[in-house]
Amino acid sequence: MLNERSLSVAPDCGDCPIRHRAVCARCESDELERLEQIKYYRKFEAGQSIIWAGDRMDFVGSVVSGIATLSQAMEDGRTQMVGLLLPSDFVGRPGRNTAAYDVVATTDVVMCCFRRSPFEDLMTRTPHIAQRLLEMTLDELDAAREWMLVLGRKTAREKIASLLSIIARRDATLNKRGAAAGPIVFDLPLTREAMADYLGLTLETVSRQISALKKDGVIHLEGKRHVTVPDMSRLMDEAGDDADGGLLV
């Protein structure tokens, strides 16, 4: 699985990804020490809600393993996913005490958490934590904006191709494969319904477009979830992305 792997890519800082990936990019020992003292782990099962929108949010943290989704719903039930959380992604917002979105574990999830107020204290005392968080937030903002183009202007087929590209790319970087020229293989971490919520489509349309891409030889499917992309550039072409595309999360 892609999840465990990400832990081992930079083990120099120990086993908690927030130490080297999310917060402590430079790994100075003082902050590590202090972070270490206030951190704790939480586990969630696939399908379980991690946070409900509107809930009191008394912790921040990062995903250690597994996949979670961030989403927003209207009263009548229409739902839009607004974030996809993969290992090393940060959850929660310093300075806000109620959650703005629903967070749901898609697979089993382990999170590395910090109670909010000690974390905030630490942040004010440790400048580069805020800087690192700023960097990460700017990346997320770029991803959200890329996603807005997908939602607002792409056709269903392009949306599916875009999503597949994103997953393939994130999977590749998590697994530290370079931009391999050969076929790319991965498992879809989302149900058709979750993909629909991601892309602003219905699950039927998602299913139909995946079938169409398969029929046209853009992808191959084994079972419902295992995908092979024989030619990545062809897929990116279908996505309507210019050349090597954006940096969507």
Next chain:
Amino acid sequence: MLNERSLSVAPDCGDCPIRHRAVCARCESDELERLEQIKYYRKFEAGQSIIWAGDRMDFVGSVVSGIATLSQAMEDGRTQMVGLLLPSDFVGRPGRNTAAYDVVATTDVVMCCFRRSPFEDLMTRTPHIAQRLLEMTLDELDAAREWMLVLGRKTAREKIASLLSIIARRDATLNKRGAAAGPIVFDLPLTREAMADYLGLTLETVSRQISALKKDGVIHLEGKRHVTVPDMSRLMDEAGDDADGGLLV
């Protein structure tokens, strides 16, 4: 106009909004001094491009007056707006030297700028600048996510109502009007085409839906741009927002 007004709401820090709004929320004198020494102003005319996507970006800054748009285009011309920049909004990304989006002045715009590298130096020396920037970026991220729900799940009519609510609300806060119970009046700062690019629609659909909202008495129009909202809660209802809605930029 809404623009000039925003300058005078917090004059205690002088005439540059970046000092009190964008960067120096707490107005400590040292940083003010240093910021003062490296800042400069730039003016742009309505319709003029401020930045082209892919350009070298050698400054960061904030909007002093006027309105600008952030947008993204596909090769075939399809365009999606991904940000609306109003006075006090920050532009540019510390740590990145090429622009990711097109920035266009919608009205005449004045920006308060800082060359990027001195600004970055200053940021590393002045912790709370990074913290303030983080706060602003998180707000933008929330806005982008709210917007994703609009793009992905709302009908054309709801999209228009959402946009009108957002503009009404921002206009109200910029002008320091409280949540007045009476009718709300404002000018649309965007053409029909720009609204379409914002909402992922065509300009014809925008025009039709505005006409429909007018026919149904949700809004009144004088000329093409001057809008009166007799009952704000009615408009928000049309937007599909729950109660007092989100905090879209």
Next chain:
DNA sequence: GCCTTATGTTGATCTGCGTCAAAGCCCGGC
């Protein structure tokens, strides 16, 4: 005044995707 250009409105028609419905596949429980 008239001509041009940018902007907005409205109508007629087409189509991509949503909606409703039925059925297939796979896994876990009994």
Next chain:
DNA sequence: GCCGGGCTTTGACGCAGATCAACATAAGGC
């Protein structure tokens, strides 16, 4: 083994919004 429930696929049909097109309005420039 059989049954039930979650997930997925596929079909038939309708509609919201795109597309194509004509025209209206307003602002400059001369």
